[in-house]
Amino acid sequence: MQVFERAGLLTSFIENQKKQNHSVGFVPTMGALHRGHLSLVKHALRENDLVVVSIFVNPTQFNNAADLQKYPRVPEVDLKLLREAQTDVVFLPPVKEIYPNGTQSEEIDLNGLDRHMEGQFRPGHFQGVVTVVKRFFNIVKPTRAYFGEKDYQQLQIIRHMTQLHKLNVEIVSHPVERGPGGLALSSRNELMSLQQKEEAGFIHKALQWAQKNYRDFNPRQLQEALKARFEKSNLKLEYALVSDPESLEPLEEWSQKKGARLFIAAYMGEVRLIDNVPLF
Numbered sequence: 001m002q003v004f005e006r007a008g009l010l011t012s013f014i015e016n017q018k019k020q021n022h023s024v025g026f027v028p029t030m031g032a033l034h035r036g037h038l039s040l041v042k043h044a045l046r047e048n049d050l051v052v053v054s055i056f057v058n059p060t061q062f063n064n065a066a067d068l069q070k071y072p073r074v075p076e077v078d079l080k081l082l083r084e085a086q087t088d089v090v091f092l093p094p095v096k097e098i099y100p101n102g103t104q105s106e107e108i109d110l111n112g113l114d115r116h117m118e119g120q121f122r123p124g125h126f127q128g129v130v131t132v133v134k135r136f137f138n139i140v141k142p143t144r145a146y147f148g149e150k151d152y153q154q155l156q157i158i159r160h161m162t163q164l165h166k167l168n169v170e171i172v173s174h175p176v177e178r179g180p181g182g183l184a185l186s187s188r189n190e191l192m193s194l195q196q197k198e199e200a201g202f203i204h205k206a207l208q209w210a211q212k213n214y215r216d217f218n219p220r221q222l223q224e225a226l227k228a229r230f231e232k233s234n235l236k237l238e239y240a241l242v243s244d245p246e247s248l249e250p251l252e253e254w255s256q257k258k259g260a261r262l263f264i265a266a267y268m269g270e271v272r273l274i275d276n277v278p279l280f
Contacts, residue, residue, distance in 0.1 A: 001079075001082065001083050001086075001087055001088065001089070001090060002088070002089050002090070003079070003089075003090045003091075003092055004089065004090070004091050004092070004093075005091075005092055005093055005094065005097065006093070006097060007091075007093060007097055007098075007139045010052075010089070010091055010139060010140065011139055011140075011141070013089070014050075014052070014140060014141055015141075017049070017050050018141070022048075022049035022050050023047075023048045023049050023050070023143040023144070024048060024049070024050050024051075024052060024140065024141070024142045024143045024144075025044030025045070025047060025048030025050070025051040025052070025142060025143065025144050025145075025146065026044070026051075026052050026053075026054070026136070026137075026140045026142035026144070026145045026146070026169075027040045027041050027044050027051065027052070027053045027054070027145075027146045028053075028054045028056070028132075028133060028136055028145070028147075029053060029054060029055055029056075029078075030055070030056060030057045030058060030071065030187065031055040031056075031057060031072070031073060031074065031075060031078050031187070032071070032072035032073065032074055032078070032187035032190065033055075033077075033078045033081050033082070033187075034185050034186075034187060034189075035177055035185055036148060036150070036176075036177035036184075036185035036186070038081060038085050039174060039177050040146045040147075040148060040174050041053060041082065041085050041087055042085065043146055043172070043174050044144070044146050044172075045085075045086065045087075047144060047172070048143060048144060050088045050089065051087055051088050051089070052088065052089040052090075052091055052140050052142065053082055053087050053089070053090050053091070054090075054091040054092075054093070054136055054140075055075060055078055055090065055091070055092050056091075056092075056093055056098060056132070056136075057071050057073060058098075058128060058129070058132040059095065059099075059103045059128075060099075060103055060104070060105045060124075060127070060128030060131055060132065061124075061125050061126075061128030061129045061132065062125075062128070063122050063123055063124050063125055070191075071187070072187055072190060072191075075092065079092075091136075091139070091140070098132065098135055098136075105124065105127040105128045105131040106127065106130070106131045106134070107127065108127060108130050108131070108134070108161055108164070108165075109164065110126060110127075110130070110157055110160065110161070111160055111164075112247070112248075112249075113126075113153065113156055113157045113160055113247070113248050114126040114127075114153075114157060115248075115249075116241060116243065116248060116249070116250060117153050117239060117241055117243070117248070117263050117265070118153050118154070118265070118274070119153070120239075121238060121239070121265065126153075126154070126157050129154055129157065129158070130157060130158065130161040133145075133158055133161065134161060134165065134167070137162070137167050137169055142169055143169070143170065144169065144170040144171075144172050145158075145169050145170070145171055145172065146172045146173075146174055147171065147172070147173060147174065148173075148174050148175075148176065148177070149173050149174065149175055149176050149276070150176045150177075150184045150185075150186065150274065150275065150276070151274070152261065152263070152276045153248060153263070155171070155173055156246070156248060158171060159171045176275070176276075176277075178204065179197070179201075181197070181198055181200075181201030181204070182201050182203075182204030182205065182208075183197060183200050183201045183203065183204060183273075184203075184204070184273070184274075184275045186273065186274075188271050188272065188273065189271075189273075191270075191271045192268055192269065192271050196268050196269060196271070199233070199234050199235070199268065200235065200266075200268045200271075200273055202230075202233045202234075202235055203235065203264055203266055203273060203275050204275065206226055206229055206230065206240075206264065207262060207264065207275060207276070207277045208277075209229070210222060210226060210262050210277070210279065211262075211277055211279055214242075214254075214260070214262075214279045214280075215254075218252070218253055218254070219242035219250070219251040219252060219253065219254070219260070220252070222240075222242060222262075223240045223241065223242060226240040226264070227240060230266065234268070235266040235267065235268055235273075236266060236267040237264070237265075237266045238265040238266055238267065238272070239263070239264070239265050240262065240263070240264050241262070241263045241264075242260055242261070242262050242263075242279070243260070243261055243262075243263060244258055244259075244260070244261075245258070245259050245260070245261045245278065246258070254280075256280065259278060259279075259280055260278070260279040260280060261276055261277070261278050261279065262276060262277055262278075262279055263275075263276040264276065
């Protein structure tokens, strides 16, 4: 496994690989790796000759400075896990390597995909995400890049940005990876106690309930029913929203042609958790 800290050196290395007709898979991460990240790496390894994993806590996607400060950073542990997973290359850049002119986001047209959900509750978040992903794509020049469906809104926004800027990268989605109680795997989970993790499994139970019972409601009624269910739990619901899977606009009625996806964000203590499922 090779580790690069400088963008120029990594780009040169990958260009040499591509001259040998090697395909390049890319998995961008912010570290604090768990089984969800490693499943993305394994997915990429199956489909590419060479896999690059980046570890970079991106400052421009945090609208809360305290959140950035307490985000877990364990590079030695991450490198060990990636070595065991037989990762080919790790990109571990300092902030100045990615933002040489200061940590500012680009202004990229997101086509309204950031209007609701995370975009509403975390202003500026997605501009930071697409800024860093675009920068990584220009450095790594991957054949394929892998993103988990837990961050489904992010996945759709990155797809849009890739098309908008005509970047020659195939965006590959990967299903949500879950723990034993159904809780979606996230680096933030490590900030919770064992009991909190167990209680947070309620999110997945609520999503499963909605998948089974959505036909009894229209989208607005389903959202209200979910709010009532969360009031009986130890979680504080931030939003439950039924949206079009493509445009991410809220749905007023069911359309079998378009499909529907349910998104939830909730707090367990001070830890913010997100999850989503397709309803049909």
